Amino acid sequence: MPYFSDPRREYFNGDPAAEVGSFAWTLYDDVGTLVQMRFELFPGDLEGADFPPRQGFDEFLEFLGPAWDAVLSTREEFVLQILELDPLRLGSYGLTGPELALKLASWQASRDLLTELLRRFGEGEEPQEEERPPSSRIRPAERIPWMQRIANRFPALRPILITGKVGLERADVALESLVKLAPLGDRLVELKKMVESGLGELADRME
Numbered sequence: 001m002p003y004f005s006d007p008r009r010e011y012f013n014g015d016p017a018a019e020v021g022s023f024a025w026t027l028y029d030d031v032g033t034l035v036q037m038r039f040e041l042f043p044g045d046l047e048g049a050d051f052p053p054r055q056g057f058d059e060f061l062e063f064l065g066p067a068w069d070a071v072l073s074t075r076e077e078f079v080l081q082i083l084e085l086d087p088l089r090l091g092s093y094g095l096t097g098p099e100l101a102l103k104l105a106s107w108q109a110s111r112d113l114l115t116e117l118l119r120r121f122g123e124g125e126e127p128q129e130e131e132r133p134p135s136s137r138i139r140p141a142e143r144i145p146w147m148q149r150i151a152n153r154f155p156a157l158r159p160i161l162i163t164g165k166v167g168l169e170r171a172d173v174a175l176e177s178l179v180k181l182a183p184l185g186d187r188l189v190e191l192k193k194m195v196e197s198g199l200g201e202l203a204d205r206m207e
Helices: 006-012 016-036 055-072 075-083 087-092 097-121 154-181 183-205
Strands: none
Touching: 016 055, 016 075, 016 087, 016 097, 016 154, 016 183, 055 183, 075 154, 075 183, 097 154, 154 183
16 A cells, blocks of 8 residues: 555544654655665766766775664664654644645655666565554555666666665655654664765766
């Protein structure tokens, strides 16, 4: 079931903390999927004089994996922080009602497009057993599929990079307000920005 759908709105039944917590839980899944795909999304055999030496970038990819594991270890505590937030405090940061719905709809539009692009250019696979959320109030979105292979034509890869970057950026509208209330999410914000920066830089060089 898509994350942003009528049943989703009915499920949360006026519980904005659960809705925001589900968004946060899902965002960890999304960033984790892109981290797992890093060697497919940032291939080592790029051709052309416009591409710089890769040593520094290869080190970035190498350290990204263990750095992400450390950030992912904070997910459950971050979500539990969110579930304890008072709806009035969430509302003061635009994280309830129509404002929250608009922010999540913008994020979900890019997320849906990224999922479709990945399914079109690869074969889906779930790489590991899903971690269970810390509360039955949390209802994560369906995971973006992990790809066993990506089309080896770089022009076909570029829209995936661009859409992944845009999708992560659109999550910031809700996430940057949220971390003011639940500061454990700062580590997710920092690593997410590094991933989206890498996606954007590589997409620009493929023009």
